[in-house]
Amino acid sequence: xxxxxxxxxxxxxxxxxxxxxxxxxxxxxxxxxxxxxxxxxxxxxxxxxxxxxxxxxxxxxxxxxxxxxxxxxxxxxxxxxxxxxxxxxxxxxxxxxxxxxxxxxxxxxxxxxxxxxxxxxxxxxxxxxxxxxxxxxxxxxxxxxxxxxxxxxxxxxxxxxxxxxxxxxxxxxxxxxxxxxxxxxxxxxxxxxxxxxxxxxxxxxxxxxxxxxxxxxxxxxxxxxxxxxxxxxxxxxxxxxxxxxxxxxxxxxxxxxxxxxxxxxxxxxxxxxxxxxxxxxxxxxxxxxxxxxxxxxxxxxxxxxxxxxxxxxxxxxxxxxxxxxxxxxxxxxxxxxxxxxxxxxxxxxxxxxxxxxxxxxxxxxxxxxxxxxxxxxxxxxxxxxxxxxxxxxxxxxxxxxxxxxxxxxxxxxxxxxxxxxxxxxxxxxxxxxxxxxxxxxxxxxxxxxxxxxxxxxxxxxxxxxxxx
Amino acid sequence: xxxxxxxxxxxxxxxxxxxxxxxxxxxxxxxxxxxxxxxxxxxxxxxxxxxxxxxxxxxxxxxxxxxxxxxxxxxxxxxxxxxxxxxxxxxxxxxxxxxxxxxx
Numbered sequence: 001x002x003x004x005x006x007x008x009x010x011x012x013x014x015x016x017x018x019x020x021x022x023x024x025x026x027x028x029x030x031x032x033x034x035x036x037x038x039x040x041x042x043x044x045x046x047x048x049x050x051x052x053x054x055x056x057x058x059x060x061x062x063x064x065x066x067x068x069x070x071x072x073x074x075x076x077x078x079x080x081x082x083x084x085x086x087x088x089x090x091x092x093x094x095x096x097x098x099x100x101x102x103x104x105x106x107x108x109x110x111x112x113x114x115x116x117x118x119x120x121x122x123x124x125x126x127x128x129x130x131x132x133x134x135x136x137x138x139x140x141x142x143x144x145x146x147x148x149x150x151x152x153x154x155x156x157x158x159x160x161x162x163x164x165x166x167x168x169x170x171x172x173x174x175x176x177x178x179x180x181x182x183x184x185x186x187x188x189x190x191x192x193x194x195x196x197x198x199x200x201x202x203x204x205x206x207x208x209x210x211x212x213x214x215x216x217x218x219x220x221x222x223x224x225x226x227x228x229x230x231x232x233x234x235x236x237x238x239x240x241x242x243x244x245x246x247x248x249x250x251x252x253x254x255x256x257x258x259x260x261x262x263x264x265x266x267x268x269x270x271x272x273x274x275x276x277x278x279x280x281x282x283x284x285x286x287x288x289x290x291x292x293x294x295x296x297x298x299x300x301x302x303x304x305x306x307x308x309x310x311x312x313x314x315x316x317x318x319x320x321x322x323x324x325x326x327x328x329x330x331x332x333x334x335x336x337x338x339x340x341x342x343x344x345x346x347x348x349x350x351x352x353x354x355x356x357x358x359x360x361x362x363x364x365x366x367x368x369x370x371x372x373x374x375x376x377x378x379x380x381x382x383x384x385x386x387x388x389x390x391x392x393x394x395x396x397x398x399x400x401x402x403x404x405x406x407x408x409x410x411x412x413x414x415x416x417x418x419x420x421x422x423x424x425x426x427x428x429x430x431x432x433x434x435x436x437x438x439x440x441x442x443x444x445x446x447x448x449x450x451x452x453x454x455x456x457x458x459x460x461x462x463x464x465x466x467x468x
Numbered sequence: 469x470x471x472x473x474x475x476x477x478x479x480x481x482x483x484x485x486x487x488x489x490x491x492x493x494x495x496x497x498x499x500x501x502x503x504x505x506x507x508x509x510x511x512x513x514x515x516x517x518x519x520x521x522x523x524x525x526x527x528x529x530x531x532x533x534x535x536x537x538x539x540x541x542x543x544x545x546x547x548x549x550x551x552x553x554x555x556x557x558x559x560x561x562x563x564x565x566x567x568x569x570x571x572x
Contacts, residue, residue, distance in 0.1 A: 124533050131540050135547050142551050151555040152567050158551055159501055159564075162544050163492045166508035169537065170485055173512040177519035182529055226570040 006060040009067060012047040012075070013115055019043030020108035027101025037090045040104040044083045044111065051075060059121070063183065066121035073322060073466065074118030074249050077329060081242040082111040084333045084444050089234035091441025093344050094144055103143055110136045110242075117246040123172045123182040126250055127165070130214065133243055134161045141231040141239070153230025160223040164213035171206020174199060175258075184257040192261050204259055204266045207251070208273075214247030217307065218276035221300050225284075228296035233343055236292055237336030240299040245325045248306060252318060255310070263313045270311035275405050278304025282412045291339050292349050294416070295332070298375060301413060302328055308406060309390045312397045319467060320389035326466065327374075327386035327455060334448030335371040338364055341441055345434040354420060356429025364434070365424045367449050374452050376417040377410055382455035385463075477518040485511035498555075498562045502548045509541045 007014070019040065026036050057068035065071075086107055089095060095103060113136060116129040138161065142154025176182055178199050179190040191200045209220065216224040228236045259266060281301030288294035306328070309321035339349070341364055346353040358365040374383035387410065394403045455462055484507055491504030513534045520530025556562055 124529075124536060128536060128540065131544070135543060138547055138551060142554060145554070146558065148555075148558040149569050151551065151558055152569050154551045155498060155555050155567060156570075158544075158548050159492070159498070159505075162502075162505045162548070163489075163508065166488070166505055166512070169509060169512040170515070173515035173519070173533075176516060176530055176533065177523060180519075180524040180526060182533065230570050 001059055001062070003061050006058075006065075009054070009058055009060060012050045012079075013112055015043060015047045015050060016108055016112040016115075019047070020105050020112065023105035023108055024102065027105065030101065033095075033098075033100035033104075034090060036101040037086060037104045040108050041083060041086050041090075043108055044079055044086065047111070048076075048079050048083075051079070060119070063121060064125050065116070065119040067119055070249070070253070071115075071119040074246060075115050077245055077326065078111055078114035078118065078242055081238060081245075081329055081333065082107055082114070084337070084447065085234050085238040085242075087440045087444035087447075088237055088333075088337050088340050089232075091344065091438030091444075092232065092234050092340055094147070094232060095234075097145075099143070099145065103140070106136055106140055107238075110140070110238075114242055114246050118249045120250065121184055121253075123176065123184070123187075126254070127169055127172060130168075130210070130247075130250065131165060133246065134165060134214075137161075137235075137239060137243060140235045141227055143235065144232055147230075149230040150232065151230075153227045156223055156230075157227045160220075161213060164210050164220060168206055168210020171203045171210070174206070175203050184254065188258040188260065191258065197262070197265075200259060200262050201265050204255075204262065204269075207254055208266075208269070211247050211251045211254075212273070215244050215251070215303050215306075216277075216300050217303060218273050218280055218300075221277065221280065221303075224300055225293050225296040228299070229290060229293045229349075233292065233336060233340045233349075236296075237333055237340070240295070240336070241329045241332050244299070244303060245329060248310065248321060248325060251310060252321065255313070256318070260313075267311055267313055270307055271399060271402050274304050274307035274311050275402065276304075277301070277307060278406060278409045282409050282416075286412070286416050289351050290349050291342075291351055291354065291420075294351065294420075295335060295339065298413070298417075299332060301409065302332075302375070304409070305387065305390055305406060308394050308399075308402060311402070312393045312399060314393060314397055316389070316396055317393040320386075320393040322467065323389045323463060324386035327382040327452075330448050330451040330455065331371050331374040331381075331383055334445065334452060335368060335375065337441060337445045337448060338368040338371065341434075341437050341445065342368075344437065344441075346431065351420070351423065352430070354423050355427040357424040359429040359433070360431060361434040364437075364445070367445055369421050369424065370449060370452060372417040372420055374456070376414045378414075380456045382452040382459075385455060385459045474518060474522045477514065481511045481514040481518070484508075484514065496563045496565060498552050498564060498567075499549075501564070502545060502552075505548075506541055506545065509537055513537050 054067050113132040120126045120129045138158045144150035179187040212220040278301045281297050285297035309317045374381035377383045377387040488504045488507030495501045516530040516534045520527040
């Protein structure tokens with residue numbers, strides 16, 4: 001499909017792009033930056049209303065992008081994540097300064113970039129879209145101008161990220177040399193030949209370096225705790241879910257289209273990395289004293305569980321990844337909305353601030369408890385559904401060791417999630433009750449809370465709708 | 469025409485890649501690391517151009533790819549230097565081992 005013809009199917013993305021520049025322009029004229037934020041949420045809502053499900057997979061822009069149900073799912077995921085993050089940032093104090101308008105504009109660009117990542121269908125577009133998301137994330141992480149920790153997080157993220165994407169690019173250049181094409185399917189056909197095996201194995205490793213960084217997979221996870229701790233809390237909330245989900249999307253597409261023939265090579269590697277990721281995340285999370293750092297390690301562990309679904313490489317495995325990503329998005333954004341709320345009220349991200357939260361703000365404490373239980377995978381919450389599908393996918397192909405390790409890991413995880421809940425409910429409060437938080441933040445919290453409960457209690461109803 | 473054999477170019481680009489990775493790992497100065505990253509990206513560029521000249525049935529693809537990589541390298545250098553500058557303003561240092569507020 002040619003470029004002009006494709007534009008018809010590209011309306012939500014064009015709205016996002018136009019909205020982003022409109023937001024930057026509005027920022028010039030408005031003193032009240034909150035309005036730019038509200039405008040950004042309006043743009044996202046407008047984009048969502050124009051999203052239409054593709055009847056058949058559409059190769060947009062001469063096959064550069066591939067708009068199929070898979071990309072469509074991630075389109076909703078990206079838009080939802082950005083919308084909730086914008087709601088959370090409207091209630092985030094440190095932003096209420098001169099630059100807040102740009103912050104919202106950058107998030108609109110981010111939504112655009114994330115959709116491109118999900119739809120990218122060749123090496124060039126994957127590289128460009130992933131870099132687009134990365135560059136925006138570096139800027140957003142370092143957004144608090146006077147906070148040295150935010151700057152430090154940004155520089156660490158930037159150095160780690162560019163090295164990893166440079167490695168991935170080198171792998172891409174080798175694939176281009178072997179196949180003479182940058183289209184994922186064509187490369188897959190060329191790699192089918194047995195003589196290509198060493199090259200394919202090397203290229204898979206290069207991809208794991210580049211995309212493993214995005215999803216915070218074990219040997220490439222070192223940046224995550226520092227960046228998540230230093231970044232502004234709404235940005236942390238966003239980074240733990242959206243770029244990670246899209247990293248999984250690209251990895252699934254690349255492994256499924258290009259390296260499907262080499263599943264016996266990469267599947268065991270992914271199993272080992274998955275075990276490593278969840279173990280490292282869970283064991284280190286136990287001893288944390290800062291809530292953002294704690295959730296950072298928990299999110300590394302969650303990435304390990306999602307990798308299980310990828311490692312099994314089956315229909316059920318792929319679906320379990322999508323389900324888990326959705327569940328994880330709702331739960332983690334909710335948890336971080338609660339963290340933002342507490343951070344606003346107490347000006348602290350330390351775990352001590354959570355002592356006696358049930359007395360200081362009963363509703364927040366109850367919701368945070370629900371989110372933590374969902375992360376631990378306790379029924380009847382959404383997290384349980386995600387874990388159930390991932391475990392089922394692994395058992396179906398007889399990866400028993402993986403399942404056993406994951407189950408043991410879940411128990412460790414339950415210990416530290418319950419530690420926070422104990423802190424909130426059994427330790428006496430250290431300060432007065434909270435004053436009423438901002439409306440937008442409360443709305444985000446309730447939305448995610450409703451999502452976690454709804455997906456947990458009526459999984460069938462929602463999952464058939466989402467996965468078709 | 470007697471050209472440079474493809475293998476030589478590939479070995480050269482591999483060396484460049486290795487130097488880049490080595491520099492990124494051992495350099496203390498953040499600017500030095502950014503330069504090493506440019507080396508990694510350019511190693512990939514050399515690969516792309518060499519393949520587009522020697523083996524590819526669609527040579528223009530590799531060249532376009534390389535141009536995009538150059539653009540991305542420029543933008544990430546711009547973003548990188550901006551962040552380094554901002555870091556220098558608040559911390560007065562560009563050495564990685566002195567940037568240590570966030571740990572364990």
